Each structure stands twice: as C-alpha cells, then as structure tokens.
Amino acid sequence: MQQPDILQYLGVRDGIAERIGGGELKAGERLPSERQLQVGGGVARGTVREALFQLEAEGLIYRKDRSGWYVSPPPVVYDPTRWEGFMSYVEAQGRRPATETLSKTEIACDGMLAQIFSRPVGAPMYWIRRRRSIDDRAVLIESIVVDASLAPGLIDHDLDGSLTSVLKSIYGIGVARNKVDMRPCALIRGEAEALRVKSGLPGLSVERTCYDAQGRVVEFDREYWRHDALKVSVDIRVR
Amino acid sequence: MQQPDILQYLGVRDGIAERIGGGELKAGERLPSERQLQVGGGVARGTVREALFQLEAEGLIYRKDRSGWYVSPPPVVYDPTRWEGFMSYVEAQGRRPATETLSKTEIACDGMLAQIFSRPVGAPMYWIRRRRSIDDRAVLIESIVVDASLAPGLIDHDLDGSLTSVLKSIYGIGVARNKVDMRPCALIRGEAEALRVKSGLPGLSVERTCYDAQGRVVEFDREYWRHDALKVSVDIRVR
DNA sequence: GGGCATATTTGGTCTATACCAATTCTGCGC
DNA sequence: GCGCAGAATTGGTATAGACCAAATATGCCC
Numbered sequence: 001m002q003q004p005d006i007l008q009y010l011g012v013r014d015g016i017a018e019r020i021g022g023g024e025l026k027a028g029e030r031l032p033s034e035r036q037l038q039v040g041g042g043v044a045r046g047t048v049r050e051a052l053f054q055l056e057a058e059g060l061i062y063r064k065d066r067s068g069w070y071v072s073p074p075p076v077v078y079d080p081t082r083w084e085g086f087m088s089y090v091e092a093q094g095r096r097p098a099t100e101t102l103s104k105t106e107i108a109c110d111g112m113l114a115q116i117f118s119r120p121v122g123a124p125m126y127w128i129r130r131r132r133s134i135d136d137r138a139v140l141i142e143s144i145v146v147d148a149s150l151a152p153g154l155i156d157h158d159l160d161g162s163l164t165s166v167l168k169s170i171y172g173i174g175v176a177r178n179k180v181d182m183r184p185c186a187l188i189r190g191e192a193e194a195l196r197v198k199s200g201l202p203g204l205s206v207e208r209t210c211y212d213a214q215g216r217v218v219e220f221d222r223e224y225w226r227h228d229a230l231k232v233s234v235d236i237r238v239r
Numbered sequence: 240m241q242q243p244d245i246l247q248y249l250g251v252r253d254g255i256a257e258r259i260g261g262g263e264l265k266a267g268e269r270l271p272s273e274r275q276l277q278v279g280g281g282v283a284r285g286t287v288r289e290a291l292f293q294l295e296a297e298g299l300i301y302r303k304d305r306s307g308w309y310v311s312p313p314p315v316v317y318d319p320t321r322w323e324g325f326m327s328y329v330e331a332q333g334r335r336p337a338t339e340t341l342s343k344t345e346i347a348c349d350g351m352l353a354q355i356f357s358r359p360v361g362a363p364m365y366w367i368r369r370r371r372s373i374d375d376r377a378v379l380i381e382s383i384v385v386d387a388s389l390a391p392g393l394i395d396h397d398l399d400g401s402l403t404s405v406l407k408s409i410y411g412i413g414v415a416r417n418k419v420d421m422r423p424c425a426l427i428r429g430e431a432e433a434l435r436v437k438s439g440l441p442g443l444s445v446e447r448t449c450y451d452a453q454g455r456v457v458e459f460d461r462e463y464w465r466h467d468a469l470k471v472s473v474d475i476r477v478r
Numbered sequence: 479g480g481g482c483a484t485a486t487t488t489g490g491t492c493t494a495t496a497c498c499a500a501t502t503c504t505g506c507g508c
Numbered sequence: 509g510c511g512c513a514g515a516a517t518t519g520g521t522a523t524a525g526a527c528c529a530a531a532t533a534t535g536c537c538c
Contacts, residue, residue, distance in 0.1 A: 008521075009521075009522085034488080049489090058427065058439070059424070064489095081477060175477050178477050179472075179473075180472070183314065183471065184466035185297075199249070201296075227423035230423075233420050233421075234320075234419045235416070236417050238414050246490090247492070272518060274519095282492085282493090286492060286493080302519075304501085305499070437520080
C-alpha cells in the first residue's frame with residue numbers, strides 16, 4: 001500500500017505539516033482528533049500519535065490535555081541579559097503577557113543559597129514562585145529567591161506585575177552583572193503539573209544570578225520554559 | 240497488582256533512575272535490553288519504552304540505534320561568548336573532543352547571507368560542515384560560513400582542529416562582538432542522520448554571528464547540539 | 479439566559495503481537 | 509590471532525484492541 005522508502009509516521013507528519021505551512025491550519029487552531037486523522041490513510045492511532053509527537057518536538061503543534069492538539073504560536077524573543085521584565089518585552093512583541101504568583105514565603109537560607117548569596121545559613125530570604133503566560137498559554141514557571149535584608153517586606157507587595165520595577169522603584173535595587181546558565185531540560189513533576197503539560201516535554205531551564213554594582217547577589221532566579229515558547233538572543237562583547 | 244495512584248511507566252522510570260543514581264549503572268554503561276526490563280515487573284514492552292523515553296528526555300540515558308540504551312555522561316559547559324574553541328574547552332573539562340569535517344566548499348552568497356554579511360549577492364563564501372564529538376559520542380553538527388575575501392584559501396587548510404586558531408594565526412582575524420541566538424529545537428532529517436539519533440530528539444540550536452573590531456561579519460555559525468550534551472553559561476554586564 | 483446533570487469526545491495509558499533492519503555475537507576456517 | 513558468514517539480539521515501526529479520566533458538548537429544568 002504505502003511506500004516502504006519513507007516511514008509511515010513521517011508521511012503522516014508531512015501531511016499535517018503541509019496543512020499548517022499552507023495556511024489551512026492557523027496558529028492557535030485545533031487539529032482534527034487523532035481518530036479523525038486515522039481515517040484518511042487507514043493508519044493505526046499509534047502511528048498518528050507518533051507523527052504528532054514529531055510535530056510537537058519540532059514546536060509546530062502543542063497539546064492541551066484531553067482537549068486536543070493545536071497549532072503553535074510563534075516563539076517570543078528573550079534576552080536574559082537585559083534588565084527588562086517579562087511583561088514589557090512580551091508586550092513589545094505584540095503578545096499578551098500574564099503572571100500569576102503561585103506562592104510567596106519567607107524562608108531560611110540553606111547551604112546552597114548561602115553559597116550563592118554569600119550570606120550565613122539561616123539568613124532570611126524571600127522565595128517566590130510564579131507562572132507566566134503568553135496569550136493565555138502558560139509558558140514558564142519561575143522560582144525566585146531574593147535577599148530579604150535588601151528588600152524588606154517585598155512579599156507584601158503585589159508581585160503579579162513586574163518584579164523588576166518593584167525592586168527598582170521601591171528598594172532602589174539595580175543590577176550591574178548577570179550570570180546566566182541555560183540548559184535543555186525535560187519538564188517533569190511540579191513544573192509539568194504547573195504548566196499542565198505531559199511529563200517529559202522538552203524545556204529550557206534558565207538560571208540567573210543577578211549582582212548589583214557592589215557585587216552582592218540580589219536575586220537568584222530559575223525559570224523553566226516550555227521549549228516551543230522562546231528564542232534566546234544575546235549580544236555580547238567577546239572576552 | 241500495581242498502585243493506580245502512580246502511572247506505571249513512571250514507576251518503571253523511577254526504578255531505572257534509582258539504579259543509575261545509586262551507582263549500579265554508571266555513565267557510559269549499557270542498560271539491560273527492553274525485553275529484559277519487562278520481565279521484572281510483568282509489564283508490556285511499550286510501557287518500558289515509555290519509561291525509557293522519559294529518562295531520555297531528562298538526559299539521563301541515550302540510545303545507540305539498535306544497539307541499546309546507555310547511561311548519559313555529564314554535559315559540558317559551553318560559553319558562546321568566549322572566543323575559545325571547542326577542542327580547547329572540552330579538553331579543559333577533562334573530556335576527549337574530536338572533529339570531522341563533513342564538507343567544505345566555496346559558494347556564492349545568496350540573499351540571506353548577503354544580508355548577514357553586508358556583502359553583495361554572489362560574493363564568494365566558504366561553507367564548512369563539521370561534526371564534533373565528545374568521548375566518541377557525536378554531540379553537534381555545525382555549519383559555518385566565512386567571508387572568503389577575508390580568509391582566502393581557508394578551506395585548503397586542515398579544519399579538523401580549531402577553526403578559531405586558523406583564523407587568528409593565519410589570517411589575523413579576531414572577534415570583538417558576538418550575536419548569539421539560541422533556541423530549543425528538534426533534531427530531524429540531515430542533523431538527526433549525521434548525529435545518528437532518532438528524528439525528533441530534542442536539541443539546542445545555537446547561531447553565532449561574529450564581528451571583528453571594524454564591525455564586519457567574519458563568521459556565521461549555526462550549531463545543532465543534542466540536548467543532553469551541553470549546559471550554556473554566560474557572564475555579562477547588564478545593559 | 480443561567481445552572482446543572484448527563485452523554486460524548488478526546489487524549490493518556492496499557493497490553494499483546496508481529497515483522498524489519500541494523501547491530502552484535504558466535505563459531506568456523508584459516 | 510584474523511576474517512568472515514551465519515545466527516541471535518536489539519531497538520524501530522506498525523497494528524488492533526481496551527479502558528480510563530478529564531474536558532467538552534448536550535439537553536433539560538428553572
């Protein structure tokens with residue numbers, strides 16, 4: 001029946017990719033259900049799913065659990081070296097950003113944080129967890145730790161907006177240097193749950209350590225992005 | 240039989256992850272075959288594979304096609320802002336780097352390249368494709384374009400070593416600024432084939448545009464890394 | 479129109495089986 | 509020890525069926 005020179009699921013993939021590339025299916029639109037996609041070619045559901053997994057890995061489509069597969073919107077451009085907030089740069093790209101604060105508590109500095117902040121173990125820190133969305137799709141979970149002695153009462157403020165501007169305008173905290181670590185990761189457990197994605201979805205973990213002009217660590221931030229939501233762009237002088 | 244409060248494949252995942260974390264299986268070692276992993280828990284092969292896919296996504300294991308599943312080595316740290324070659328920083332991390340030149344040809348500048356290099360369409364360029372490995376595992380494919388007028392005869396040199404040092408020592412080309420774009424991607428088609436990985440494996444695409452002190456583009460470089468091989472670390476002054 | 483219980487649809491998980499091609503192992507001849 | 513043919517093993521692909529829980533659609537009551 002089918003050509004043996006091309007894998008069947010790659011053939012199905014190409015068919016769907018064409019319908020997306022050709023404009024028949026537009027960003028945000030739902031694909032036909034897996035069972036509907038079978039009937040066209042007399043192919044097993046498992047094979048259709050294999051094709052969908054490919055397209056998901058490529059970032060062309062994404063899923064809403066038990067609701068369906070949807071065409072992905074374009075990624076946003078993110079420059080972690082800029083001291084500019086999510087709300088600001090997402091909006092500048094014509095998208096609609098949103099932030100939810102999942103939790104904010106005061107914690108005691110543990111060994112790892114003590115080392116990062118050069119503060120004694122037990123020193124008070126604020127720990128903030130937020131979920132950020134673009135056009136109503138959750139795209140990242142972030143976990144922020146701020147030295148409480150530098151920003152007393154921080155968590156009493158509304159943190160659903162820009163943490164950047166709160167730190168700057170209320171506490172006069174500016175950032176002079178940034179250490180940024182990035183690595184491909186899988187979204188699992190807590191992160192997957194909070195983003196409502198299947199465990200194992202590829203992601204990008206971005207870890208930022210922010211220093212002020214005096215070289216003190218003012219903020220330690222770890223973000224888990226879904227892989228299809230961003231493009232990182234950095235412009236730097238070579239050392 | 241099994242707890243319904245935990246997905247079965249996640250249970251299998253945990254079991255294997257423990258054997259890796261506990262040191263029973265060490266980096267580079269082969270896992271038991273899929274069919275052997277079934278017998279332990281009376282579980283279908285599809286379920287075992289689902290567990291292996293999870294671990295692969297997390298970067299804990301990787302596969303060699305039709306040979307087996309292996310425990311992943313740790314990632315290398317990569318700083319794209321440094322004008323330091325792959326051979327050098329990989330070795331500095333106690334690993335064994337290798338480079339193969341897949342192809343090197345002179346091409347004519349097309350529209351896209353013309354824009355990047357600010358050169359006329361048709362201007363001569365060198366196009367180099369290389370595969371780079373760490374400890375005998377292919378980790379990235381790169382595609383480099385260099386302005387031929389700045390480095391005449393470049394492709395007559397041996398490019399299996401450091402392109403960096405060839406450009407610097409022979410042509411006196413230094414880099415002052417770097418524009419780096421990174422995005423999570425899927426390794427498919429040519430890239431997947433060259434890296435001998437299954438189509439759809441998560442990866443990281445790193446695109447570098449290198450400028451000299453006069454602001455001329457001297458090199459345009461696109462790298463496709465397998466997701467489990469690297470960690471990007473950048474240190475920068477905030478703008 | 480809104481609220482609500484119900485039926486349907488949808489993707490998520492799991493089983494069992496089959497065949498293939500690439501790789502790896504085995505054993506023989508030398 | 510080496511080379512080589514054949515056998516066995518391994519992961520990759522594909523099928524068909526089943527059941528579940530979450531999400532969505534339906535239709536009724538008010």
